[in-house]
Amino acid sequence: MPGTRLTAEAATRRLRAYLRQxxxxxxxxxxxxRVLAARIGCSRETLRGALAVLEREGLIWRHVGQGTFVGPRPAHEPIRPSVLAEMASPADVLDARLLIEPPIAGGAALQASADDVALLRGYALKSSAAPDWQAYEQADDAFHKAIARMTGNPLLIAFLDVLSSVRGRARWQRQHDLAFRRARKKEYAARQGRMHMAIVEAIAARDPAAAQQAMFDHLSAVRAIMVHETADRDERA
Known part of the structure; x- marks a missing residue:
């Protein structure tokens, strides 16, 4: 099919020019x-990447089921979670998690069943033994989502899903990989695994205050490694 090899950058330039014309x-x-892709001369997959770039720049906005529109999103239209995730830095994500997740852990301590606690222990053990950052990310993501599910609150579960989606972004992955290597991999996993286990024990004891504090300590430690050490490295460069 003609045009399917057009690069994302070239497709974005053509799309901007098309909108001006x-x-x-x-x-x-x-x-x-399907019409835009044919006019730009690229695949629909490449077109979606170009549309995402223009959406982040505020040149267009999209509404699922209704289409793509010119200009900035109207004030009454919420920004799509995927766009927010793309815009957020690792520091933004961790700051948001520090505000949201400790109270969630506190709520889970009042709702968790014995089976819930057993599941959390399993995820904590997996994170402790993770050989690389990908395995750690998988166990850690499952651990935090499980705590949100224990609250039974669909909004809290949805918030965690949005924050979790950032893990798939290249920006987060690069920074977490660097932090994992700088913190000596197995030592990092073991340390965070112990913090996970402290959260589990607080939830098992049905102690909301302890669960909230343990979650805050865990996320603060991750932020210190991912944000502070990276900033120090950039200053030395």
Missing amino acids: QAHRPQDRLEPE
């Missing part, structure tokens, strides 16, 4: 993706 008015709806 069409002289769209603010909030005009663009053509469907």
Whole structure:
């Protein structure tokens, strides 16, 4: 199919030029993706990447099921979680987690069953024994999501899902990989695994205050490694 090899950068340039040529008015709806892809000369997958770039720049906005529109998103339209995740830095993510997750852990301490605690112990042990950052990320992600599910609150579960989606972004992965290596891999996993276990014990004891503090200590330690040490490295460079 002609045009499928167009690079993402070239597709983005062509899309910008196309929007200028069409002289769209603010909030005009663009053509469907299949039409735009043909006019730009790229695959629909490449087009979606270009649309994402323009959306982050505020040149367009998208509404699932309704289409893509020209201009910045109206004030009454929420920003899509995937766009927020793309915009957020690791520091942004960890700051948000520090505000949200300790109270969630406290709530879980009042709701968790014996089976819930057993599941958490398993995830904590897996994180302790993780040989690399990918394995640690998988166990850690499952651990935190499980705590949110224990609250039974669908909004809290959804918030954790949004924050979790950042783990798939290259920016987060690069920084976590660096932090994991700088903290000597197995030592990092073992240390965070012990902090996970402290959260488990507080939840098992049905102690909300202790669970909240243990979660705060864990996320603060991760932030110190991922954000502070990276900043120090950049200053020395």
